[in-house]
Amino acid sequence: MNTLMIKALAFAAVLIIATLVVVKQMNIDLSDPINMITMLGAVAIAVLTFGVAAKYVNQMKTDKAEGELAEENWDGIGEYKNELPSGWAYSFLGTLIWAMWYWTVGYPLNAFSQIGMWNEEVKAYNAKFEETHKNADLETLQQMGESVFLVQCAPCHGETGDGLSGKAQDLGIRMSKEQILYTIENGSDQLGYEMGAMPPMMAQGEDAKAIAEYIAGGMKGEQPAAFAACASCHGEDGKGNNGMSPSLADYDDAVISHVLQHGKKGQIGKMPSFKTMLTPVQEKALAVYIRSLSN
C-alpha cells in the first residue's frame, strides 16, 4: 500500500472511531439492528470513498494517460476512446440487474409493510415488558417512573418536579392553599372518580380558609371542625374513601391514574391527559416516583 492510501484509510478509521466513542458515551446499544446497519453504512461510506479516491489520485502519480484520441475536439478539448473501467462497468450492470430483480421478484415476494413491522415491534416489546415487570419492586418502579417523568412531564413540571415557579403543579406538595380554595369555590368534575362531581361552595369564608390551610399543611395538627363537610366524601383521614374520591393527603396511585387519564384544569392551569401515551405499569411507576418527590 502506498502512503496516500494509508492516509485515506487512516482518516476513515479516525472518523469511525470518533463516532463510536461518542455514541458509546451516550450508552447506545449497538447490537440493535438499526444502529448496527447504520454504523456499517458509515464505515462503508468512509472506507469506500476515501479508499477509491486515493486509488485514482494515486494513479496520477504512478500511471500515464494514453489511448486513441477521437477525431472530435471542442475548444481544444480532446477525448479518448478508452474502454469503461471494468470495475465500474460490472458494478453498474450488477446493481441494475439487482434493481430489476428486486422490483419484479424480491419486493413482491417480501411484501414488506411498515405498519405491520410496527405492530410486531410493539407486540413483542409489550409482552416482554409485562413479563419483566410483573412483580417489579418499589425501587425499580421509582427509577422507571423517573425516566418516564423526565421525558414526558419535565417540560411542564420541571426536571425536579417543582412546577417551574408556578407554571404547573409543584409535585413536592400535594396541593397549595390557593388550589384548594379554588376547588372549594368552583367544585370539580373532571377526574372521573366513581363518586362523580364535587359540588361548589361546600365551605365558605373563614371555614374554607381553615380547611385549605389544614390540607395544604399536610393534614397535620388539629382538624378544623368545618372539615366535616369534606369528610363525608373524602373520608375522615382525607384519603378518599378507598378510591371513591381523590385523596387529599397524598398522591396515591388512584390520583395519579385519574389525572393522567383525564387531565385536569385547575387553579394553575390545564394539565393534558396522557390516556394514549402511557401504559398501566408506567402510570404506577410515575405514582411511586411522584410520592418520592414529597418525601
Place this chain on the structure above:
Amino acid sequence: MQSHAALEYDYSVAKLFTYTTILFGFVGMLIGTFIAAQLAFPELNYWMGEYGTFSRLRPLHTNVVIYGFTVSGVFATFYYSAQRVLKVSMAESNFLMFVGKLQFVLYVILAAGMVVSLLMGYSSSKEYAEMEWPLDILTVAVWVLWGIVMFGLIGLRREKTLYISLWYFIATFLGVAMLYLFNNMALPTYFFSGGLGNIMHSVSMYSGTNDALVQWWWGHNAVAFVFTVPIIAMIYYFLPKESGQAIYSYKLSLLSFWGLMFVYLWAGSHHLLWSTVPDWMQSMGSIFSVVLILPSWGSAINMLLTMKGEWNQLTENPLIKFMVLASTFYMLSTLEGPIQAIKSVNAIAHFTDWIPGHVHDGVLGWVAFMIMASLFHMAPRMYKREIYSKKLMDAQFWLQITAVVLYFTSMWIAGITQGMMWRAVDEYGNLMYSFIDTVAVLNPYYTIRALAGVLYLTGFLMFAYNMYKTMTASRKIEAEPQFRSPMA
C-alpha cells in the same frame, strides 16, 4: 488552437453573472455561518427583531445559495463555455445578446424580490420552492429566456457535435423547467375569493401525501439538476481545459450521462422513507438511490482518470487541486446519499444533522469548489489579465478544505449520535432521553460547524478579493492562454 483564432467570444453576459455569483455567494454563506452560529449560541436570534430568527434566515440561506449563488454560477459558466464548445460568439446575434441581457436584468429583479419577500415572511413553506407565486412566474420567465439563448446558440453552432458539457446544460434546462413548474402550482387566494386578503398568498394545488410526493420529486431533483448536473457540465469543460488533458473515456461519459438521467428521478422518494407514502414507492426510491452510485461515480472517476499521470499539475496548480478535490467530494456525497437512502439507515439519519452534513459535503466540497475554480479559470480570459495571486488561492484552498472536513465530520457525529439517542431505551424499555437531552448534546458540534462556517467564509472572501484584483489590477496578458491559467 488556430480554430477559434478568428472568433472573438463575447463575455459581457458571462461577466454580469460572475458578479452576481460572487455577491450572492458571499451573502448566502454569511447567512449560513450566521444561522450555524445561532444554533450554537441562541442569543444571536434577537439582533433584528422578527427578521433575524433562525427560522426566517434559514430559507433565506438556502434560497440565496441555490437561486443566487449556484444558479448565477451556472449561467456565468454557461455563457462562457457554451460559445466556445459550439464555436459561435454571442456577438454574432443581436437578438441572442439582447435576450441574454434581458435575462440578466430579470434575474436581478427576481433575486432582489426573493431576498426581500423571504425576509418579510412571504413563503409557501415548501423547501426549495419557498418563493411565492409572482416570483415563481418571474423565475419561469428567466428560465425561458435562458432556454432561448441556449437553443439559439445551438442553432447557430459551427461544431456539429454537442460537447458533453452541453448535454448536461440541456438536461439542467429541461429538468428544472419541468419539475419547478409542477411543484410550484398554486392558486393565489386573492383571485379566488373576490379580492379578499393578501395578494401574495397562495395555496398549493396538492395536499398532504400528494404534495409531499410532488415536493420531493422536485426537491430531490433540485439537488440533481441544480447541484449536480450543471456542475458536471462545469467540470467536463474546465478540468480538461485547465489541465490540457483529453477526457479519459467517451463511453464512460455517455453511460454516466444517460444512466444519471434515467435513474435520478426515481430516487426522489428517498426523502419520504417511513412516511405515509406507500411502501412500494419508498422501496423504489431506496433501490434506485443505490443504483445511482454508479452513474454518479462514473463522472467523477472519468475526471480523476483524465488527470492520470499529471501529479505535477496537481501539486503546482491550485485550480487543479480544487477540481480534483471537488470530484472526490462529489464521490463522497453520492455514496453517502445512497447509504442514507437505505431504509434502516434512514430510520436513524432522517431528521438529524447527518443530512445537512451530507448536503454540505456536496455544496461546499463540490458545488462551491467547482464554481470558484471555474470563475478563476474564466477570469484571465474574460479580463485579459493574469490571476492576481496564486499564494492567496493556495491559502484559500487549505482554509476551505479544513472547513469542509470540520463541517462534515462534526455533523456526521452529531447526526448519528442524535438519531441513535432518539431511539435509545433504558433498561426498563422506556425512552432513555428526553428531547432536550438530545439537543443539549449537540452544542459542541454546532460550535465546530459555526467555526467551519467562519473558515469557509473567510476563504470565500479571499476568492472574492483575488477575483476583484484580477479584474482590476493584475498584470495584463497579450494572448489568451490555451490551457493552464497564468497566475502571479
Place this chain on the structure above:
Amino acid sequence: MFHWLEKNPFFFAVGVFVVIAFAGLIEILPNFAEASRPVAGLKPYTVLELTGKNIYKKDHCIACHSQLIRPFKAETDRYGQYSLSGEYAYDRPFLWGSKRTGPDLHRVGNYRTTEWHENHMWDPKSVVPQSIMPAYKHYFTNIADIETAYAEAVTVKNVFKTPYGDEFQPTKEAWEAHKPIVLAEAKAIADDMKNKDVKEAVANGQIPEIVALIAYLNRLK
C-alpha cells in the same frame, strides 16, 4: 464514433425529457386519488387555525419541526400514534419538514396546552432551560391576518371541494358575517392566557398572532 444523438439537439432534448419525465408519472400518479382521501371525521381547519398555520409557514417553524410520526416504537412512545396519510388531506402545503432540530409537532395538541405555549413562545428557556428555540415575543403584539386565511378557506372550498359550510362565500359581506365566529374562537383561547395585552386586544376585536398560532398548535392532534 457513435455521436449520432449528440449531432441532433432536438432528438437529444426529447430523449432527455422522456427519460426524466416518466419516473415521476410512475411514482406519483397511481396513488394520487387514494392519497387525497381524508380519514373519517377529519374537519377542515377553522379560519383561526388556518391563520395560525400561515404564521407557522411565514416563520418557517418547518425549519426545525417535523409533523410526521414514523412507525417506530421509539417515535410513537414519544409523540403518540404514527401519522396516517388521510390526516393530511386538508394540508396545503404538507408540513412534514425534513429536520428535527426541535421535536415533532404532529400531535403536540395532545400533550401541551394553551398556557404552556404561551410561556414557551414568549421565552422557551422559561420552561425548557436548555432550549435553543428562538423566542417569538412579537407574536404577542403583531396582529394576525385572518382575512387571508378566510380567502384561503373560500378558495379551497370552491376549487378542491374542501367541506366548508355554505356560508363561506367569496364576498366581503360573507367575510364580515364570519368574522365574529373567528373572534369568539380567539376569545376562548385568550381566556386561558395570562398576557394582559393579548386579552385586551382580543376584547377589542383584534387577534394577536400568538392566539392564532396556539389555535393551530392545539388543533394538532
